[in-house]
Amino acid sequence: MSVGGYTSALLVMKLGVSTWAAMLAGGVAAAFLALMVGYPFFRLKGIYFALVTIFLSEVIRLVLEQWSSVTGGTMGLTRIPKPNPIVIPGLFNMDFASKTDYYYLILVLALITILILYAIERSRILVTWNSIRESNDLAASVGVNLNNFKVLAFCICCFFPGIVGAFYSQYMTIIAPNAFGFTFSLYVIVYLIVGGAKRFAGPIIGAIILTLLPELARGLKEFQPFIFAVVMMAVIAFMPQGIVGIPQLLTKFVKERRGHA
Amino acid sequence: MLEIKGLSKHFGGLAAVDKFDLSINQGEIVGLIGPNGAGKTVTFDMISGFLRPTSGKIMFEGEDITGRHPYYIASKGIIRTFQATSVFSELTVMQNIVAGCHLNAKIGLLESILHLPSSRKKKERVLNKALEILQFVGLADIKDILAKNLPHGHKRVLGIAIALAAEPKLLLLDESTSGMNAGEVTDAMELISKIWQRGTTILLIEHNMRAAMGICQRIAVLSFGKKIAEGLPAEMQENKEVIEAYLGVEANATA
Numbered sequence: 462m463s464v465g466g467y468t469s470a471l472l473v474m475k476l477g478v479s480t481w482a483a484m485l486a487g488g489v490a491a492a493f494l495a496l497m498v499g500y501p502f503f504r505l506k507g508i509y510f511a512l513v514t515i516f517l518s519e520v521i522r523l524v525l526e527q528w529s530s531v532t533g534g535t536m537g538l539t540r541i542p543k544p545n546p547i548v549i550p551g552l553f554n555m556d557f558a559s560k561t562d563y564y565y566l567i568l569v570l571a572l573i574t575i576l577i578l579y580a581i582e583r584s585r586i587l588v589t590w591n592s593i594r595e596s597n598d599l600a601a602s603v604g605v606n607l608n609n610f611k612v613l614a615f616c617i618c619c620f621f622p623g624i625v626g627a628f629y630s631q632y633m634t635i636i637a638p639n640a641f642g643f644t645f646s647l648y649v650i651v652y653l654i655v656g657g658a659k660r661f662a663g664p665i666i667g668a669i670i671l672t673l674l675p676e677l678a679r680g681l682k683e684f685q686p687f688i689f690a691v692v693m694m695a696v697i698a699f700m701p702q703g704i705v706g707i708p709q710l711l712t713k714f715v716k717e718r719r720g721h722a
Numbered sequence: 723m724l725e726i727k728g729l730s731k732h733f734g735g736l737a738a739v740d741k742f743d744l745s746i747n748q749g750e751i752v753g754l755i756g757p758n759g760a761g762k763t764v765t766f767d768m769i770s771g772f773l774r775p776t777s778g779k780i781m782f783e784g785e786d787i788t789g790r791h792p793y794y795i796a797s798k799g800i801i802r803t804f805q806a807t808s809v810f811s812e813l814t815v816m817q818n819i820v821a822g823c824h825l826n827a828k829i830g831l832l833e834s835i836l837h838l839p840s841s842r843k844k845k846e847r848v849l850n851k852a853l854e855i856l857q858f859v860g861l862a863d864i865k866d867i868l869a870k871n872l873p874h875g876h877k878r879v880l881g882i883a884i885a886l887a888a889e890p891k892l893l894l895l896d897e898s899t900s901g902m903n904a905g906e907v908t909d910a911m912e913l914i915s916k917i918w919q920r921g922t923t924i925l926l927i928e929h930n931m932r933a934a935m936g937i938c939q940r941i942a943v944l945s946f947g948k949k950i951a952e953g954l955p956a957e958m959q960e961n962k963e964v965i966e967a968y969l970g971v972e973a974n975a976t977a
Contacts, residue, residue, distance in 0.1 A: 585834045586834045588820050592810050592821035598772065599808070601792040604793050604824055607793065
């Protein structure tokens with residue numbers, strides 16, 4: 462996200478690129494970085510892969526802090542231009558003066574993202590990715606080039622956060638190296654686990670609930686990490702399928718009850 | 723078709739396979755047998771690219787494939803099965819086969835995501851082919867069951883079916899009958915023989931000596947990483963070294 466945010470902000474501020482092209486470029490830059498580090502990273506497996514991705518995000522943060530001539534150092538970039546207005550005469554006029562305009566923009570971005578991901582979910586290539594998840598060796602034995610498919614997935618996974626980073630920079634009009642910290646990355650994983658990682662709707666539901674819940678309980682803000690931790694552990698212990706698995710869990714429960722009666 | 727020369731694999735100081743030679747002609751069905759730990763699976767791992775040989779050469783259809791990646795060797799037409807990890811557990815039987823069709827159903831990312839007519843046509847072709855394979859191996863009735871819920875015998879057959887989906891020129895079968903009861907072994911051997919009759923060249927590892935004898939045209943025997951004999955099944959049954967390797971102490975006791 463930092464990569465996307467900085468890339469798009471710099472493109473707009475230093476090269477005068479249109480904000481929309483810059484937003485796309487933010488996504489492409491993040492995907493490109495994934496392509497560059499993907500092949501060496503995927504030599505590692507499981508937890509070790511997770512570790513190097515965390516290290517990478519720290520490296521990016523440090524680079525952004527130290528390379529002050531370009532990135533503005535720890536202060537970051539300020540006065541990033543707002544998105545260029547979209548005007549369709551007579552129909553609507555979005556000049557991004559109010560938060561409402563940003564809301565509709567991110568809503569459209571979210572819908573497009575979900576649409577693209579859903580298309581992937583239903584595509585043939587998903588079977589190949591699933592087969593890799595199930596068994597690396599068996600997939601390789603029928604001719605799947607593991608590295609290519611893993612890196613491709615990694616690139617797609619980085620493209621969308623890159624776009625979001627660009628959106629963020631144009632929304633806040635400032636961006637600093639610590640904008641997307643380690644805690645934030647962890648929260649994303651909590652969303653995934655609480656929602657349910659195996660189903661398409663899982664992460665979406667997890668993100669919605671865990672974003673709205675803290676808004677309802679603002680007084681407890683200092684305790685948010687604790688609450689998240691407890692919620693996550695409870696989900697792992699009692700519903701490994703996540704929130705999307707609740708209907709299944711209930712039917713199973715009812716059936717067992719009937720069985721005993 | 724396949725030409726193996728001086729193939730060796732050393733783990734530290736231990737020679738798991740030592741200067742192994744074997745050649746297989748198009749259309750043959752050859753057995754690789756030997757006691758536990760003789761190096762049969764290591765040999766398979768080297769042929770299929772999962773292990774890099776310490777020394778030696780593997781030629782397939784005139785091309786040197788020694789030490790190439792598994793996916794590359796698979797794309798050349800050598801498909802193997804596994805002793806242990808044999809199926810994609812969380813996928814249905816049908817999806818297992820579709821996953822196996824990876825090589826002959828190359829669909830680009832964009833083509834696949836946009837659901838273009840060309841990809842739909844390919845998808846249909848793959849599904850038809852998968853169904854045909856399932857009918858061939860006799861799993862068509864249970865195509866929508868999750869692979870992890872299959873009984874052991876069916877899992878082994880599914881493992882073979884996944885390999886078939888990849889359209890092998892040379893099929894490497896690693897102990898297809900392990901853990902099967904007598905009836906299942908007979909069925910599995912029948913299936914393998916049917917695959918062979920369709921024109922697929924087969925090299926199989928077999929622990930069940932009788933099963934191997936019944937089906938193979940030629941047999942190579944490994945013991946402690948060395949090939950100790952090769953020839954017709956009947957010859958192997960009477961070969962003194964082979965009997966000793968298999969029966970060890972008992973053979974000495976009766977001698």
